[in-house]
Amino acid sequence: MNILLPTSTAGSLPKPSWLAQSETLWSPWKLEGEELVEGKQDALRLSLDDQRQAGIDIVSDGEQTRQHFVTTFIEHLSGVDFETRKTVRIRDRYDASVPTVVGAVERRKPVFVEDAKFLRQQTNQPIKWALPGPMTMIDTLYDAHYKSREKLAWGFAKILNQEARELEAAGVDIIQFDEPAFNVFFDEVNEWGIATLEKAAEGLKCETAVHICYGYGIKANTDWKKTLGSEWRQYERAFPKLKGSSIDIISLECQNSRVPMDLIELIRGKKVMVGAIDVASDIIETPEQVADTLRKALQFVDVDKLYPSTNCGMAPLSRRVAKGKLAALGAGAAIIRRELSA
Numbered sequence: 001m002n003i004l005l006p007t008s009t010a011g012s013l014p015k016p017s018w019l020a021q022s023e024t025l026w027s028p029w030k031l032e033g034e035e036l037v038e039g040k041q042d043a044l045r046l047s048l049d050d051q052r053q054a055g056i057d058i059v060s061d062g063e064q065t066r067q068h069f070v071t072t073f074i075e076h077l078s079g080v081d082f083e084t085r086k087t088v089r090i091r092d093r094y095d096a097s098v099p100t101v102v103g104a105v106e107r108r109k110p111v112f113v114e115d116a117k118f119l120r121q122q123t124n125q126p127i128k129w130a131l132p133g134p135m136t137m138i139d140t141l142y143d144a145h146y147k148s149r150e151k152l153a154w155g156f157a158k159i160l161n162q163e164a165r166e167l168e169a170a171g172v173d174i175i176q177f178d179e180p181a182f183n184v185f186f187d188e189v190n191e192w193g194i195a196t197l198e199k200a201a202e203g204l205k206c207e208t209a210v211h212i213c214y215g216y217g218i219k220a221n222t223d224w225k226k227t228l229g230s231e232w233r234q235y236e237r238a239f240p241k242l243k244g245s246s247i248d249i250i251s252l253e254c255q256n257s258r259v260p261m262d263l264i265e266l267i268r269g270k271k272v273m274v275g276a277i278d279v280a281s282d283i284i285e286t287p288e289q290v291a292d293t294l295r296k297a298l299q300f301v302d303v304d305k306l307y308p309s310t311n312c313g314m315a316p317l318s319r320r321v322a323k324g325k326l327a328a329l330g331a332g333a334a335i336i337r338r339e340l341s342a
């Protein structure tokens with residue numbers, strides 16, 4: 001990246017209310033058929049324009065074409081039965097009714113590749129595309145076939161790699177894997193989680209990122225955060241092994257979180273997407289607050305490796321709040337750029 005402190009978002013942005021009910025996760029589409037296809041593309045263009053106006057450097061689709069960051073990907077695979085649902089505990093935190101793995105998982109056709117091509121046509125800026133990571137995918141399913149979390153994760157890693165290679169060929173500059181599960185299942189992360197993630201990214205020549213957060217600003221997550229104590233040291237468990245991994249960029253939650261900033265020292269040498277926008281609050285950060293977070297992070301990240309970002313996706317926020325937060329991110333990064341060039 002030739003830009004100093006290139007800004008980006010961790011993932012989703014709110015959808016327009018004519019496309020899906022706003023401020024809701026898993027919000028059902030309001031359009032169907034050809035209208036839905038067009039509506040998603042229109043929403044993608046609006047979302048891109050919001051990012052452009054806010055001065056975001058690495059842009060994304062804002063996840064306008066998917067209902068949910070994990071489920072939409074899985075819906076396109078064979079081996080998973082969406083009619084047979086079981087209630088499981090997601091990331092040890094909340095119960096959800098999830099689909100069942102009934103056979104070998106396979107990707108019969110590309111999932112997001114056409115959407116990525118469409119985004120590529122709309123902009124010359126660097127683009128980032130998010131995919132769920134293997135460990136987070138298995139955690140959102142009931143497995144009646146593999147009977148092994150690890151085996152299922154390897155199955156997904158292979159599929160993700162097929163998709164990632166096609167996204168790269170479509171012109172995606174950064175492929176990001178979302179692994180909030182890395183902040184929960186520490187033994188598995190080190191035993192096979194990072195290995196399956198590397199498998200998903202195998203052979204890619206574009207940059208790769210892993211996004212590890214404390215989740216969307218939904219109640220189950222904010223309640224969980226209250227139990228984590230005064231210092232959130234979860235990252236400490238995965239960082240040593242991630243530092244030695246093939247993944248280029250690590251995306252973290254730093255704004256209003258209780259993550260001690262010095263934990264970032266453990267991944268010195270990696271590029272770090274520093275979350276400087278709290279997605280669990282409607283209060284819009286000031287550019288100065290964003291700049292403060294980035295300044296603190298700069299103690300532990302080399303300046304050419306710091307990528308200002310959001311803590312997580314902003315899908316559940318209102319469009320007004322999300323736009324304000326995007327603008328604050330762009331303006332906050334600009335403050336630090338000015339300081340560095342002075």
Ligand SMILES: [Zn+2]
Nearest residue numbers: 213215312313
């Ligand atoms: Zn996240």
